[in-house]
Amino acid sequence: MAEQAPGVRIGGLTVVYKTPAGELPAVRDVSLTLEPGSITGIVGESGSGKSTLALSLLNAVQPPGRISAGSVEIDGLGNVAALKGEELRKARGRHIGYVFQAAQNSLNPLKTVGKQLLDLGRSHGVEDLRGLVRDAKELLGRMGLDGARVLDSHQHELSGGMRQRVGIMLALVLNAHLVVLDEPTTALDMITQANILKIVREVHAERGLTTLVITHDIGVVAEVADRLAVMYGGRLVEQGPTREVLGSPSHPYTKGLINAIPRLVGDIDEARALPGRPPTLATVPKQGCVFRERCALRMDVCDTVDPEAVAHGPRIVACHAVTVKEHA
Amino acid sequence: MTVIARRLAGHLARGFVMILVVATISFFIINNIPGDPLAARFEKLVEQGMSPEAAAQAVKVLYGFQPDGTMWQQYVDYMSGLLRLDLGESVTRPGTPVLDVLGEKAKWTVLPVLAGTLLSFLVGIILGVYAAIKRTGKLGDALAISGSLLHGIPQYVLAMLLVVIFSTLIPLFPADGPVDILFEPGFNAGYIGSLVEHAVLPVVTYALSAYGGWILAMKSSVVTVLGDDFILASELRGMKRSIVFRYIARNAILPLFTILALSLGLLMGGAVFIEKIFNYPGLGLLLIDSVNERDYATMGGAFLLITVAVIVANIVADLFYTVIDPRVRGGEEAA
Numbered sequence: 001m002a003e004q005a006p007g008v009r010i011g012g013l014t015v016v017y018k019t020p021a022g023e024l025p026a027v028r029d030v031s032l033t034l035e036p037g038s039i040t041g042i043v044g045e046s047g048s049g050k051s052t053l054a055l056s057l058l059n060a061v062q063p064p065g066r067i068s069a070g071s072v073e074i075d076g077l078g079n080v081a082a083l084k085g086e087e088l089r090k091a092r093g094r095h096i097g098y099v100f101q102a103a104q105n106s107l108n109p110l111k112t113v114g115k116q117l118l119d120l121g122r123s124h125g126v127e128d129l130r131g132l133v134r135d136a137k138e139l140l141g142r143m144g145l146d147g148a149r150v151l152d153s154h155q156h157e158l159s160g161g162m163r164q165r166v167g168i169m170l171a172l173v174l175n176a177h178l179v180v181l182d183e184p185t186t187a188l189d190m191i192t193q194a195n196i197l198k199i200v201r202e203v204h205a206e207r208g209l210t211t212l213v214i215t216h217d218i219g220v221v222a223e224v225a226d227r228l229a230v231m232y233g234g235r236l237v238e239q240g241p242t243r244e245v246l247g248s249p250s251h252p253y254t255k256g257l258i259n260a261i262p263r264l265v266g267d268i269d270e271a272r273a274l275p276g277r278p279p280t281l282a283t284v285p286k287q288g289c290v291f292r293e294r295c296a297l298r299m300d301v302c303d304t305v306d307p308e309a310v311a312h313g314p315r316i317v318a319c320h321a322v323t324v325k326e327h328a
Numbered sequence: 329m330t331v332i333a334r335r336l337a338g339h340l341a342r343g344f345v346m347i348l349v350v351a352t353i354s355f356f357i358i359n360n361i362p363g364d365p366l367a368a369r370f371e372k373l374v375e376q377g378m379s380p381e382a383a384a385q386a387v388k389v390l391y392g393f394q395p396d397g398t399m400w401q402q403y404v405d406y407m408s409g410l411l412r413l414d415l416g417e418s419v420t421r422p423g424t425p426v427l428d429v430l431g432e433k434a435k436w437t438v439l440p441v442l443a444g445t446l447l448s449f450l451v452g453i454i455l456g457v458y459a460a461i462k463r464t465g466k467l468g469d470a471l472a473i474s475g476s477l478l479h480g481i482p483q484y485v486l487a488m489l490l491v492v493i494f495s496t497l498i499p500l501f502p503a504d505g506p507v508d509i510l511f512e513p514g515f516n517a518g519y520i521g522s523l524v525e526h527a528v529l530p531v532v533t534y535a536l537s538a539y540g541g542w543i544l545a546m547k548s549s550v551v552t553v554l555g556d557d558f559i560l561a562s563e564l565r566g567m568k569r570s571i572v573f574r575y576i577a578r579n580a581i582l583p584l585f586t587i588l589a590l591s592l593g594l595l596m597g598g599a600v601f602i603e604k605i606f607n608y609p610g611l612g613l614l615l616i617d618s619v620n621e622r623d624y625a626t627m628g629g630a631f632l633l634i635t636v637a638v639i640v641a642n643i644v645a646d647l648f649y650t651v652i653d654p655r656v657r658g659g660e661e662a663a
Contacts, residue, residue, distance in 0.1 A: 093565040
C-alpha cells in the first residue's frame, strides 16, 4: 500500500459530457504531473473544467459525463481511469481522499459524524474501529476541534469551518496519501479560510501527502501550492512553479487573471477585469485556441490550430504567441 | 427522553383543547340544522291518534330523554357527557350508545383502509426508489406512468372495475359484504378465512388508488436526495453501496411520514365508495346514513371520532420525527 506520498501522472485526459448537441469536452487533452509530496493548485473560472478534472482523479465523473481518453496513473493504484466496481470503490477513501467545498453538505444530516465515521470504517473493512475513532479524534484535535464532541454532533450542529475540518478528517482518517481538495475555502470567512489553509499546509507536511487543491481563488494557491496549473475552457493553458507563474505569467490568460486582482497598495483602478466571458461547454471552440476570443495577442494561426503545451524550462505553456516569441 | 415527554405533554394539552373546540362547533352546527327527529316522531304518534301527552311520554321512554331546557344547558350536558366518554344514544337505533355504534362500524373501516394504506405505502415507496434511480430508463418511465395513471383513476371506477373483473367475470373474490354470515364470528379458521377473502378486493382497490400518490411522492423525494452533496460525498469516500442506499432511503422517506400520518388520521372518515360498492358497513356509510336520517348524536360522534383520529395521528407523526430526525430534536432543545 502507498504509505509514501504517491506521484500522479495525468496523461492526455479528455472528459466529455453527453448533451443534446453531442458529446462535448469539459476537459480536453490535459497532461499534468503531481510530484510525490507536492501541493499542486489548479485555478480557473467557473466552468473551466477544474472540478471535472478533480473528479477524474477518483474516476468519479458523474453521468452524463465520462472519461473518453487518457489515463490517470497513481503510484500504488495504477491507471485509475481503468478501475471499476469494488476495486474503484476501495481506492476511494482508502488511497485518495476527497474534500468537498465547505458550503456543500458533505455529511448525512440524519447521522452523527461518529456514526458516519463507523460507516466509513465498515465500508473499507477496518477491523479496529476503536482505533479508527481514536485516529479521528486525534486528527480533529490536531485541527483545533474537540474530537469527542464533534464525533457526537450532527451536521447542523457544526459551523462551516468545523464541517470543513470534519471533511478533511474523513478524507485522511483511512490514511489516504493523495488528497484532493475541491474549493476548500469557498464560502468561509477570511479568518476561517486562513485557518483551513494553515491546517492543509501543516497536515500535508506532517503526514507526507500529495495534495491537489482546486480553486478559483489565486490567493489560495499563492498561499499553499508549490506548483500552479491554470485551466481555461477545459485546457491547461499554463503550469509551473507557483512563484514563477504568478511573478511572470506567460500565457495571456494568466496575465489577465493576475491583472484582475486589486492590489492592497496602489490605485484600485489598476485592476483590470478580463474582457469577455469564459466559454461554456457549448461555446468552446471546436478548433484553434480556446482563449482566442478574449486574447489581446490573437493571431491567424490561433483560429485554426490548437496550441500545443510546450515546456519552457519548468514552465509548460500552451500559446502560439509565447512559442513564437521563444523562437524569434 | 425528557424532550419527547415535554413535547408529548404540550401536544396532549393542545389536542385536548382542539377536541373541545371541534365538539363545541359541531354541537352548535348540528343543533341549528333545521328539522328535529324527536319532534318528527312525536308528531307521527299524534297523527296516529295518540294524545299529545301520551305521545310525549312515549318519545321520552323511547329515547330516554326529552330535549327541554335551553341550548346552553344541553351544551353543558353534552360536554360533561363527553368528558365521561358518553356520546349519547343513537336516534335511529334507540337505546344504543353512539360509542357502541361507532365501535361496531369502525372495525369494517379500519381493517380494509389500514391494510390498504400500509400496503400501498410499502409498495409505493419501494417502487418509488426504483422509479427514481432508473428514471432515465424504461423501467422508471413505466413505474412513473403507472403511478400517474392509478393516481388519476377515481376510486369508485377502480372499485367497480375490480368487482366486474374479479367478482362477476372471473368469480375469484366475493364483493357481498365483509364476511360470510355462515361462519360463527370468532377466532376460527373459517371466519378469518372468509374475512380475508372478502377483504381482498376492497384492500386492493384502496391500495391501488393510494399507490400512485406514494410512488410519485417517493420518486421526487429520492430524486431530491440523490442530488444532495452528501450522497456524492459518500460515494467519493468509498462507502459501500448498501450504506449509501440506506442514506438515500432514510433521508427520502422522511417527508413521507407526514403524509402517511395524515392519511391514517383521515382513515376514520371512512371510504364511502368502497364501503358502498363492497357492502362494508363502515364509518363512511354510517356518516352518510346518519346525515340522511338526522341522527344527530351519531353524526356528532362520527365527526368527533375523525377529529380525534387526525389529532392523534399528528401527535404520533410529530413525536416520530423527534425520534428519527435529529434536526427536529435539536430545534426543541434550542427553543
